[in-house]
Amino acid sequence: MSDHAFSEADRAAVYKAIVSRRDVRREFLPDPIPEAVLKRILSAAHHAPSVGFMQPWDFILVKDLGIRRQIKAAFEQAHAEAAAQFSGAQRATYRGLKLEGILEAPLGICVTCDRARHGPVVIGRTQNPEMDLYSSVCAVQNLWLAARVEGLGVGWVSIIDHTALAELLGLPQTVQPIAYLCVGYVAFFRERPELEDAGWLARTDLTTLIHHDRWGQRE
Numbered sequence: 347m348s349d350h351a352f353s354e355a356d357r358a359a360v361y362k363a364i365v366s367r368r369d370v371r372r373e374f375l376p377d378p379i380p381e382a383v384l385k386r387i388l389s390a391a392h393h394a395p396s397v398g399f400m401q402p403w404d405f406i407l408v409k410d411l412g413i414r415r416q417i418k419a420a421f422e423q424a425h426a427e428a429a430a431q432f433s434g435a436q437r438a439t440y441r442g443l444k445l446e447g448i449l450e451a452p453l454g455i456c457v458t459c460d461r462a463r464h465g466p467v468v469i470g471r472t473q474n475p476e477m478d479l480y481s482s483v484c485a486v487q488n489l490w491l492a493a494r495v496e497g498l499g500v501g502w503v504s505i506i507d508h509t510a511l512a513e514l515l516g517l518p519q520t521v522q523p524i525a526y527l528c529v530g531y532v533a534f535f536r537e538r539p540e541l542e543d544a545g546w547l548a549r550t551d552l553t554t555l556i557h558h559d560r561w562g563q564r565e
């Protein structure tokens with residue numbers, strides 16, 4: 347055991363946050379989120395790793411019901427287009443899934459990525475220009491985990507045209523949406539992903555995903 351490891355209780359708490367984090371769509375409560383709690387989850391997001399320490403994210407707090415209604419309309423359009431891509435029984439199942447809580451959650455948070463922050467040349471992004479996008483995704487995950495320990499649910503809504511979303515939120519040219527998150531207190535957290543409970547997909551066996559040295563090589 348490393349001298350730098352957390353205590354057993356602290357390790358258990360971190361792993362508990364990871365495995366009990368859920369994507370929330372239907373269990374939102376309207377209760378407001380205290381400023382101090384919001385600050386803590388945004389601070390967690392802001393402590394995410396980022397390529398070249400670029401910190402390319404911004405956090406747009408979307409409370410206005412009028413804007414959220416427009417975001418919901420953009421979701422509805424994308425959702426109808428998405429349904430058309432599935433066929434047969436899968437289409438019917440897809441249509442029956444609840445895949446957002448835009449109006450139920452009291453707060454939307456759009457995590458963005460400013461692709462031009464700190465100029466065109468960034469340490470670590472020279473060969474792989476998408477690394478700034480990945481950095482903002484790291485911020486999303488930190489926020490999601492911090493929200494879970496605060497008892498707040500988060501639901502990621504990606505069934506939406508990001509160009510339409512950027513326009514609705516008045517994002518500058520160099521800033522793109524990474525995640526539109528519905529955030530709020532919840533009636534309960536599911537034990538398993540809702541898509542697993544719905545029979546859409548099951549959790550893959552981890553051992554089938556671990557390869558040694560070369561693809562497909564098992565120990």
Ligand SMILES: Cc1cc2c(cc1C)N(C[C@H](O)[C@H](O)[C@H](O)COP(=O)(O)O)c1[nH]c(=O)[nH]c(=O)c1N2
Pocket residue numbers: 367368369370371444445446501502503504505538539540541542
């Ligand atoms: C990049 C990305 C995008 C989306 C999601 C996740 C991620 C990582 N998820 C949530 C997703 O369905 C969920 O994470 C998995 O089903 C696993 O469930 P838990 O997150 O463990 O509850 C998601 N959920 C949803 O209801 N509508 C959506 O548009 C999306 N989009």
